[in-house]
Amino acid sequence: MASSDAAPTGEATGEATGVATGALRATGAAPGPLLVELVALAHRRLSSGLAAALAEEDCTVDQWRVLRALADGEGRLMGELAQTLLIPQASLSRLVDQLADHGWVYRRQDDQDRRRISAHLSRQGRTRLRRLDALAAAHDAAVRRAGGLADPAQALALERLAGL
Template sequence: MTAPAEDIRTAPEPLLVELLTLAHRRLSTGLSAALAEEDCTVDQWRVLRALADGRGHPMGELAQTLLIPQASLSRLVDALADHGWVYRRQGDQDRRRITAHLSRQGRTRLTRLDALAAAHDASVRRACGGLTDPGQLLRRLAAL
């Protein structure tokens, strides 16, 4: 009787969701470190950016747009308001409708944060060597 041949398997090709998850984590970790220089989180920066259009946004809309649970968004906006970077305004016709707005201080802060984010983005793009194929780009990002 002969011994069975060894079952040697190669690792399966990563699925798109795996590549996206790894790329997201790598990018977020780097951006988080860059924004920490200004004592800011990625989600706080995202809220400030969403409010930069000057229109004011209802909290529910903001939560949906940013894919942040409403309770978490409320805590984020509370913290940003405590620092004077955003403010809330009640609706004129419906006092229950609350919109969040970027303050002048918030706009100044966002300018600094965007500069840090842009520097991080440029660094990542350089590390990816100008790849344009989405599969190659995700593999490179996942490996950073």
């Protein structure tokens, strides 16, 4: 194989993102990555790193997200919680079941409409959430440093993107 036909290496392969860039894009052989591809890849890598950190406390990312959503002490209707977290209702019910089995959340029926169920963070859940948040914050700080995202303006751009 001629050197011009060889697979690109190093920077040109997009090692940091796993997406072909550089020399391939310049020759027209492959288009540059779409933003959605980069975001999806970043999401997978960030989530797997966070999952590993939370696993130290025997917790999943989705369980942690539910606990965080309940942290204000107000409780959330199950349907509202599913919509907010973008988790299907059936999956959320299983997550809340698991969290309730551990004593970290509890459910409460609405006094006027018994079909309306809200989830609430227990005292034990609040203690657990503090430990989980500390792990997540350490992971977040490491990611921000590694990704050069310490600038608050960059964080705002990511928040806007997440809100689309």
